[in-house]
Amino acid sequence: MPENTSPNVAVIGAGPAGLSAAYRLRDRARITVFEREPRPGGHANTVEVEENGRVLGLDTAFVVFNPRFYPRLCAFFAELGVETxxxxxxxxxxxxxxxxxxxxxxxxxxxxxxxxxxxxxxxxxxxxxxxxxxxxxxxxxxxxxxxxxxxxxxxxxxxxxxxxxxxxxxxxxxxxxxxxxxxxxxxxxxxxxxxxxxxxxxxxxxxxxxxxxTVGGGSISYVRKALAATGPDLRISEPVTGVRQEAHGVTVTTAAGSSTFDYVVLATHADEAFALLENPTEAQRAALEGVRxxxxxxxxxxxxxxxxxxxxxxxxxxxxxxxxxxxxxxxxxxxxxxxxxxxxxxxxxxxxxxxxxxxxxxxxxxxxxxxxVIDVALRDRQSVIYEANEGTGVKLCGSYFHSKELGPDLIGSHEAAFSAGAEAAARILDEIS
Incomplete structure (x- = not known):
């Protein structure tokens, strides 16, 4: 990567982990977000219905949060000016x-x-x-x-x-x-x-x-504000079919072809990440393999x-x-x-x-x-799961990680995913600084 050039980063998955990573990197990288679904947000999925000229935002997955157990998410909402x-x-x-x-x-x-x-x-x-x-x-x-x-x-x-x-x-x-x-x-x-x-x-x-x-107007409100603040090259309905770690970058393949990036944030479910990653390291394999x-x-x-x-x-x-x-x-x-x-x-x-x-x-x-599935095996691997992101071009994140701030029992939530995305971005920022 030439000196003084912002790194090219691909974020795969536009759920809370991917949005968090992209937002954290927004001022230091050129960001491309790949999302297989026709909409961003992941479990922040709001159905908007009209009743008497008024739009109601009805959340169907991520609905509630609280300041004590969603500290990073709440700080993010405050920074974006999201109504709660x-x-x-x-x-x-x-x-x-x-x-x-x-x-x-x-x-x-x-x-x-x-x-x-x-x-x-x-x-x-x-x-x-x-x-x-x-x-x-x-x-x-x-x-x-x-x-x-x-x-x-x-x-x-x-x-x-x-x-x-x-x-x-x-x-x-x-x-x-x-x-x-x-x-x-x-x-x-x-x-x-x-x-x-x-x-x-x-x-x-x-x-x-x-x-x-809850988020005023539904969780889609925070998704829209996050994307507006980040300004990525957003490629919805473009599923990634392969990710390969090379000596000088990471190759991402979709139906449209292959592109090479300096870094990739793989913000998908663990089983999906394991299927996409063609040559995982041992630490990545230990983080991903067998998560149900x-x-x-x-x-x-x-x-x-x-x-x-x-x-x-x-x-x-x-x-x-x-x-x-x-x-x-x-x-x-x-x-x-x-x-x-x-x-x-x-x-x-x-x-x-x-x-x-x-x-x-x-x-x-x-x-x-x-x-x-949060079982004893998934909780046990939390003690080493963040090691998967050390010294690699591919950084993993998702709700199968725990929140470092809250400890190994905080797994599976929107906060866990958001926190893991921020940590993945932080590793990239450390490496390019």
Whole structure:
């Protein structure tokens, strides 16, 4: 690279990791962003609908954040002048078959009140309520003493938690936070799950002691501002088919041909990065190989049948349970009017992995989203994962990295991806300075 010439950097993937890296490099490099989808943003995917001449931004994947656990993202929003909107929190559990409903209010009652309200009609619920209390008390103590270094399933087995507690409470909260199928929840590190509740509160995403916020107008607002501030050569609908590390640069291949760059930021899922990278280093292989992903179906709709039956009990987060095909199916429905804190004539919902299709006449859009499976193996590799970016022309980043600022249990979130992208850019800046 000639002296005093800005390096040519390709960023592959325009999700939060790629946008973060590109923004960080904007004043020191010539940036080309490749995105296989017809839109930038990744999980910052907003569907804009018009109602009475007003545009409503409805988020379908990344929806909420808070200053404590999204510090870099919040600083980024402040720098860009992105509007953020507070929402009141609150959650509701509901069983479509039995009619059992409980939520934020019930978790704060005394045991005698729970017995009086539920024992006659739902005799199993007071026991679940007691297990919820026990879990949050004991798990915090076990976490602080280093006694949660195992899978969640093993932790629950060792401590005698019932199947009803798992399926009527814990599995639904975890499915919403990490967007993974119920059967994979038990493989998660217990420490990672407990750390989330310790840092937030017993309500998880519906916790009311957390300053939860959404992006004004939907997360597409921050994507647009980030791209305007960065000004890259944005190539949407142009999937990369290969990345090869050469002695003097990195070759990127698409259907349009091959180009050589000084650096490449590979801001994709780990399995996709591993497939694209033709000659990974040993450290890159160790970071990428074997990271698993799961897919979730997300439906944006107006069908209230996937909500609690009593409208007055609708929370921002509504955790449902029902029998389908002989199995217990857990799902979550976000009530976007409340989450985004807007008033509208219609009610708008996002349901993750619905147990049955919503009324097709009420469906607005459907998406498949992929998330890393956060198991013990992925958490263990966090101790060395950043070594993959040392001394190479290809820098890796994504939500399968942890946030350095918050520690190895902060994996899989928008903040983790954004933080990893910023770190990848920082390595390039160090090398060209």
């Amino acid at each position: 909107v507070a929402h009141p929190g609150g959650f509701e559990f509901f069983d479509l078959d039995s009619g059992l409903e409980f939520g934020t209010e019930e978790m704060e009652l005394e045991e005698s009140e729970i017995e009086a309200r539920y024992a006659a009609k739902y005799p199993e619920f007071p026991d679940v309520w007691r297990e919820v209390r026990r879990f949050h008390e004991e798990s915090r103590r076990d976490f602080s003493r280093g006694r949660a270094d195992m899978s969640l399933g093993e932790y629950l087995d060792r401590n005698g938690y019932s199947t009803e507690f798992r399926h009527s409470y814990l599995i639904m909260l975890c499915s919403a936070v990490w967007s993974v199928p119920a059967e994979l929840i038990w493989e998660m590190p217990a420490a990672t799950v407990i750390a989330f509740f310790v840092g937030h509160d017993e309500g998880g995403l519906g916790g009311r002691r957390v300053d939860w916020r 992903y799961s897919s979730s179906r997300v439906v944006l709709h107006k069908d209230a049948s996937l909500m609690p039956t009593v409208r007055e009990r609708w929370g921002a987060w509504n955790y449902g349970k029902t029998k389908a095909d002989g199995e217990t199916r857990c799902f979550v429905t976000y009530y976007l009017n409340r989450l985004h804190d807007f008033t509208a004539e219609k009610d708008y919902f996002v349901t993750l992995d619905p147990p049955r299709p919503p009324d097709p006449d009420l469906v607005i859009a459907e998406f498949d989203y992929t998330h890393p």
